[in-house]
Amino acid sequence: MKYKIFFLAVILFGVQINAQQVYSKKEPFAHTFSIVARDTVTGEMGVAVQSHWFSVGNDVVWGKAGVGVVATQAFVNPSFGPRGLSLLENGLTPEMAVKSLLKLDDGRDVRQLAILDAKGNVFAYTGKNCIQAAGHIVGSNFSVQANLMEKNTVWPAMAKAFKTTKGSLAERLLAALEAAQSEGGDIRGKQSAAILVVRAKSTGNSWEDNVVDLRVEDSKNPIKEMRRLLTVHEAYEFMNKGDVAVEKNDNKLAKEYYMKAQELNPDNLEMKYWYAVTLANNGEMDEASKIFKAIFKINSNWKTLTPRLIKSKLLTVSPKDLEKILKL
Structure with a gap:
């Protein structure tokens, strides 16, 4: 009887092997190109x-500050992300x-996997049955x-772009993606993209540990x-620094940061507004x-908002100057 059970287990195990060669909801079909990397100056890690x-990005991209980053693709095994980070x-x-x-x-045999740690050590694998x-x-x-690419010059172009940008x-990560697409990229076309950058060391607050976390879920040109999103992200980073400067009553520094934000994102009304507030506070x-x-x-709503800033001391002008602003 025990031999029959053993034989049945072998058959079931064989079926499982075959089943994992095809797409299923548990193992998403994500043929793609990716990069994992570490900045040797800041220690930041990204994918x-x-x-x-x-x-x-939902299945391929994984990272944790102070630990490392993972890219799991082809016939994706999403568990490689959290499990890989745990092993590190x-x-x-x-x-x-x-x-x-x-x-x-x-x-x-149908997996592609790359893992990089906080020291810059990295290892990658391409299964022998990944689509050429x-x-x-x-x-x-x-x-x-990369896998399922138009040609085999895609990943060498990515490496060159990362090293020279x-x-x-x-x-630098985005430059690598751009280089891949310039070489033809995914033979099927393009649809989504993601970039995740984590800190060299954890702050202890998970909400502060991601430096960049951007995703384009569905686009003709992801x-x-x-x-565009990375530029806007950088602009808002300057806005955040400006806000911190305001909290410290350093309106001169806040003005500099808000100006840099506007230069990157000139059509954003909110950035212009807070810059104007800072100018007013500076006299x-x-x-x-x-x-x-x-x-x-x-947009007249910004005028409606303006007097409400007085109580919270975000706008520190005199009643006379406030009146002038509201008459504009």
């Missing part, structure tokens, strides 16, 4: 991806983590990987949209009035 698949937290190297995950995975063109390149503090880690009423007037003409 970026683009695919002709809806909401690709428990002291395994990226190579050990990748090999451990694949050893227990019957669908390893498929491959990866591991470099110093980064790895690029200057700027923040997010900028990388172009990601470029620069003439310049502030010009901006207020232009804003109020487009």
Whole structure:
């Protein structure tokens, strides 16, 4: 009897192996190109991806501050993300983590996986049955990987772009995606993209540990949209710094930050508004009035909001100057 049970287990196990070679809801079909990387100056770690698949970042992109980042793709095993990060937290190297995950995975031949840790150690794997063109390149503090590409020059172009691009880690990750698309990218086309950058060390507050977390779920040109979003993100980072400066009563510094935000996102009324508020608080009423007037003409709700700022001390002008603003 026990031999029959053993034989049945072997059959069931074989069926399971075959089942994992095809798309299922548990293992999303996300053929794609991606990059995992670490900034050697800041220590930040990031992962970026683009695919002709809806909401690709939901399954492919994983990261944790102070720990590492993971890209799991092709016939995706989403569990590789959290499990890979957990293995790193428990002291395994990226190579050990990748090999451990694949050893227990019957669908390893159709997987593609890359893991990078907080020290810049990185390891990548491309299953022998991943749809061509498929491959990866591991470099110093980064790895690029791709499958179902139009041609096999995609991931080398990504590696070159990452190594030669200057700027923040997010900028370099995006440059790698742009280079991949310029080489033809996914043979099916394009649809979604994601970029995640985490801090070198955890702050202890999970809501503060992501430096960049942007996703384009469905777009005719997701990388172009990601470029726009990254610019807006940078603008709002300057806005946040400006807000902190206001909290510290440093209106001069706040003005500088708000100005930089506007330069990156010139059509945003809210950025213009808070810049005008800062100018008014600095006593620069003439310049502030010009901006207020232009804003109020487009949307009068900003005028309605203005006197409400007095009580909270976000606007510190005299009653006379407030009256002038409200008459604009």
